Amino acid sequence: MTDHAHSGPLQHHFDDLHQQYEAANMGMWAFIAQEIMFFGGLFGGYTVYRYKYLSAFVEGSNSLPIELGALNTAVLIASSFTMAMAVRCAQQGLAQALLRWLLGTMALGLIFLGVKVVEYSHKYHHGLIPGSAFDYHGQADPGQMKIFYSFYFAMTGMHALHMIIGVGLMIWLIPKIRRGTFTSEYFSPIENFGLYWHFVDIVWIFLFPLLYLIGREPWISL
Amino acid sequence: MDQSVTPHEHHIMPVKAYLAVVSCLFVFTAITVLAAFIDLGWINTPLALTIAIFKATVVVLFFMHVRYNSPLMWVVSGSGFFFLLILLSLTMQDYVSRGWEASPPVAG
Numbered sequence: 426m427t428d429h430a431h432s433g434p435l436q437h438h439f440d441d442l443h444q445q446y447e448a449a450n451m452g453m454w455a456f457i458a459q460e461i462m463f464f465g466g467l468f469g470g471y472t473v474y475r476y477k478y479l480s481a482f483v484e485g486s487n488s489l490p491i492e493l494g495a496l497n498t499a500v501l502i503a504s505s506f507t508m509a510m511a512v513r514c515a516q517q518g519l520a521q522a523l524l525r526w527l528l529g530t531m532a533l534g535l536i537f538l539g540v541k542v543v544e545y546s547h548k549y550h551h552g553l554i555p556g557s558a559f560d561y562h563g564q565a566d567p568g569q570m571k572i573f574y575s576f577y578f579a580m581t582g583m584h585a586l587h588m589i590i591g592v593g594l595m596i597w598l599i600p601k602i603r604r605g606t607f608t609s610e611y612f613s614p615i616e617n618f619g620l621y622w623h624f625v626d627i628v629w630i631f632l633f634p635l636l637y638l639i640g641r642e643p644w645i646s647l
Numbered sequence: 648m649d650q651s652v653t654p655h656e657h658h659i660m661p662v663k664a665y666l667a668v669v670s671c672l673f674v675f676t677a678i679t680v681l682a683a684f685i686d687l688g689w690i691n692t693p694l695a696l697t698i699a700i701f702k703a704t705v706v707v708l709f710f711m712h713v714r715y716n717s718p719l720m721w722v723v724s725g726s727g728f729f730f731l732l733i734l735l736s737l738t739m740q741d742y743v744s745r746g747w748e749a750s751p752p753v754a755g
Contacts, residue, residue, distance in 0.1 A: 517659065634683075
């Protein structure tokens with residue numbers, strides 16, 4: 426998305442801004458379809474191994490801090506709301522409000538990553554990083570538990586990497602917003618970044634129940 | 648707020664609609680956490696996954712504006728989820744139908 430200072434946001438190979446907008450939207454969804462398949466491999470692997478080593482995976486889920494997982498779910502949902510508001514401001518050409526909502530989104534994204542750092546360092550200090558120093562003391566077979574934690578780190582780590590890239594993209598967008606690049610007629614980069622951010626939220630919406638919730642030891646039996 | 652969409656206008660959702668969407672997502676997050684602490688037998692896992700699918704659908708339809716996109720975009724945005732379904736269902740139908748094979752031992 427290069428800026429053409431003299432020709433405006435319309436690229437020469439499109440008839441009009443609407444056609445350009447539709448093409449960018451479709452391209453972004455094609456990218457998201459690829460992202461679904463990428464994360465799908467991890468989700469598929471997790472499903473197979475959870476089926477194979479159910480008791481270890483259930484014990485693994487019980488060892489994860491549900492309150493931090495729930496907190497991060499709430500933080501990400503709130504960040505999806507601020508992102509939707511940012512896109513809404515972009516649609517109306519309100520650059521200042523767009524900037525504020527985007528900064529709010531970035532702050533929530535950083536809170537999410539901060540909570541993840543707390544969780545990861547806790548795992549590190551308890552010897553739960555899969556590898557030669559893996560040191561699990563529980564009912565389940567340590568080898569099977571190593572597979573659970575491998576999936577935990579691969580899935581949440583890949584998700585966190587997407588969050589970090591998202592924050593980086595926001596840092597890239599901010600000077601463009603300041604320069605007045607986006608108007609009510611041209612805001613595809615904001616809209617498409619929003620699609621990316623919401624997709625990352627959706628991944629977490631599935632990671633949270635799969636890793637933290639299912640198979641949890643209930644407190645109340647009916 | 649004008650809800651009509653002409654081909655060259657972008658649909659702008661009212662703030663109230665976004666607030667309703669985000670409240671709905673918070674409520675269902677609370678429900679799924681609470682449900683995890685209640686013993687519902689075999690229902691626990693399908694319930695948690697159903698709530699996750701519902702929350703994801705709400706995000707896709709409203710936050711990602713798919714509800715207001717053209718039919719062509721419905722197909723494009725649905726295709727990724729469709730192929731994910733194929734990946735998961737064909738993989739699992741293979742694994743669950745091979746119950747006679749022992750799980751491979753894992754090195755501790």
